[in-house]
Every structure is written in structure tokens, then in C-alpha cells.
Amino acid sequence: MPTILSHPAVPLALGVGFGPKAVPRPLLIAGIVASALPDLDVIAFRLGIPYSAALGHRGFSHSLGLAAVVALGGAWALRKALRKARSPLPAAFGFLFLSMASHGLLDAFTTGGRGIALLWPFTEQRFFWPLQVIRVSPLSLSKLLSLRGQTVLLSEALWVWLPSTALALGLWTLRRGRLLPVGPRLDPTRPSLPSPPDQPRGNP
Ligand SMILES: [Zn+2]
Secondary structure, three states, X not given: OOOOOOOOHHHHHHHHHHHHHHOOHHHHXXXXXXXXXXXXXXXXXXXXXXXXXXXOOOOHHHOHHHHHHHHHHHHHHOXXXXXXXXXXXXXXXXXXXXXXXXXXXXXXXXXXXXXXXXOOOOOOOOEOOOOOOEOOOOXXXXXXXXXXXXXXXXXXXXXXXXXXXXXXHHHHHHHHOOOOOOOOOOOOOOOOOOOOOXXXXXXX
């Protein structure tokens, strides 16, 4: 896995890109939590559940199906805050789904461990992308602080944070150019500025 420090890069990029009107603060926080949630499954090691089992690490918890269920529940739980912020429920679902689904999709780029059960419950097959470039993170904090840990963080800066920053900048640019449906809009309740009077014409 990328470290728990790097999975939030995706919801942060989407939050910055789409802006606070589309992604209000409670939704952004929920997205950050959702992006790290799948790795709670490391408890499976302590419970003696085999790595390769559906309930094991990188199993059902990393699937797109569970991401959809959690996103649905999360959007529903936040419905009052979303209504207050005038943020539509389907957009919040999409944001939470992308936040959590990105975890497994990023893990599939890592250089170690077993693959990801992305399509559970339809299949328990574990998947990797053909390109595995993100150095797999050690599970313990002490190893993360070692030299190997620094290599992992550098790899994540290159393959997670850099593309996420590019995504945020791209979305932000589109939003400022009003090319996204969430871009800044004129408030219809405010009168528009009067148009400047015609310039007086000089004598011919
Ligand atoms: Zn993971």
C-alpha cells in the first residue's frame, strides 16, 4: 500500500479542484477518512485470517463494491450538512466513491504484497496493474521511518502526490474558466451592474 499519509491525496485533490461549494468541509473530511479506511483490514493479520482470504488484507475492504456501499452510507449520513451547503447528494456519493475506490486502485500500482480484490464479491481474484511503480509501504511505523521508508515516501511523492497536484490544478483551472458545472456563478438575487453609457460621439 501507499502509506496512510498518501491515500488522502486523492480526496484533497478533488476537494481543491472542485472547490468548497461542491465539496464542503464535512464531505472533504469524510472523503479523507474513506480513502484510508480499507487499511483497517490489517487487523486480519492479528485475527489469523490468511492474506489471500476475501476477509484478508487487500480483500473485500479494497473492492469497488464496498466503496460504493460506504459512499452511499456516507452521503446519506451527511445529508443534512450537504443540504445546508447546497451540495447535491449524487455528487457527494461520487466524491466519496472516488475517494475510497482510489485506495485499491492505487494499491494495485504497488511493487509488493498480494494483488487487490477490486471486483469482490463477483470474484476473489487479486489484481495488479501491468505497471507497478509505487514502492510498497512497510506496515510498521518504525520501518517507515527507516531508510527504506524514505524511499517509499519519495516514490509516493512522485507517483501519488505529483499526479494528484496536477489533477487539482487541472480541475481548478477548469472551474475558474467556468468549464465545470461547479464553477463560480453570479448570484441571481444581486442586481447586475449597469452597463456603461455610450461614449459621446465627437464631431465628424
Ligand atoms: Zn491498502
